[in-house]
Amino acid sequence: MPGRLEEEALPRRDFLGLAGLWAAAVAVVGSIAGMMRLPMPSVLPEGGHRFRVGRPEELPAGTEQVLPEQKVLLSSTPEGIAAISLVCTHLGCIVARTENGFACPCHGSVFANDGRVIGGPAPSGLKWLEVSQAIDGRLVVNGGRQVESGSYFKV
Ligand code: FES
Structure with missing residues (x-):
């Protein structure tokens, strides 16, 4: 465990900032994927016969x-x-x-x-x-x- 004066590998503030950025990126990508799927029908009618x-x-x-x-x-x-x-x-x-x-x-x-x-x-x-x-x-x-x-x- 690092002491108070020793430098952490990834400071807590930086880690929280990176985690926030990743969460925002995942939310944006998920929203775009959802919007692109909207015009497509969920149920397709069967082919005619x-x-x-x-x-x-x-x-x-x-x-x-x-x-x-x-x-x-x-x-x-x-x-x-x-x-x-x-x-x-x-x-x-x-x-x-x-x-x-x-x-x-x-x-x-x-x-x-x-x-x-x-x-x-x-x-x-x-x-x-x-x-x-x-x-x-x-x-x-x-x-x-x-x-x-x-x-x-x-x-
Ligand atoms: S109104 Fe949406 S499937 Fe009929």
Whole structure:
């Protein structure tokens, strides 16, 4: 142990000053890393894929069907059949069907019945997906191909 008159290897004041500088540097680097990560989504929607659903006659006009595994709502109207993605366009949470449209449980985005954004942080409306019919007569939804909102598949 050094005596009072002996010089310490690293004086206490210098040590505290260096420790403070390192703590400030770590805080600045951590803050910058956090800010750079902000624009990136925490949840990424799955890549699209084609899947078969039922026959058109199983989905009469005026009815709809939620396909939870595919995260899609099938909606049958007099204009035709539409498939609307249930993946929120904000950060990829799954929206819930409500009486007047869709609501995202994560950050409160609200969508109209046709998927338009009517509130919240979502940057765009819910995707409408391509619907076609296979040779066996069953409907096919292409999860990887977006169509214009309001594009119904005519049966
Ligand atoms: S994921 Fe943020 S509002 Fe839906």
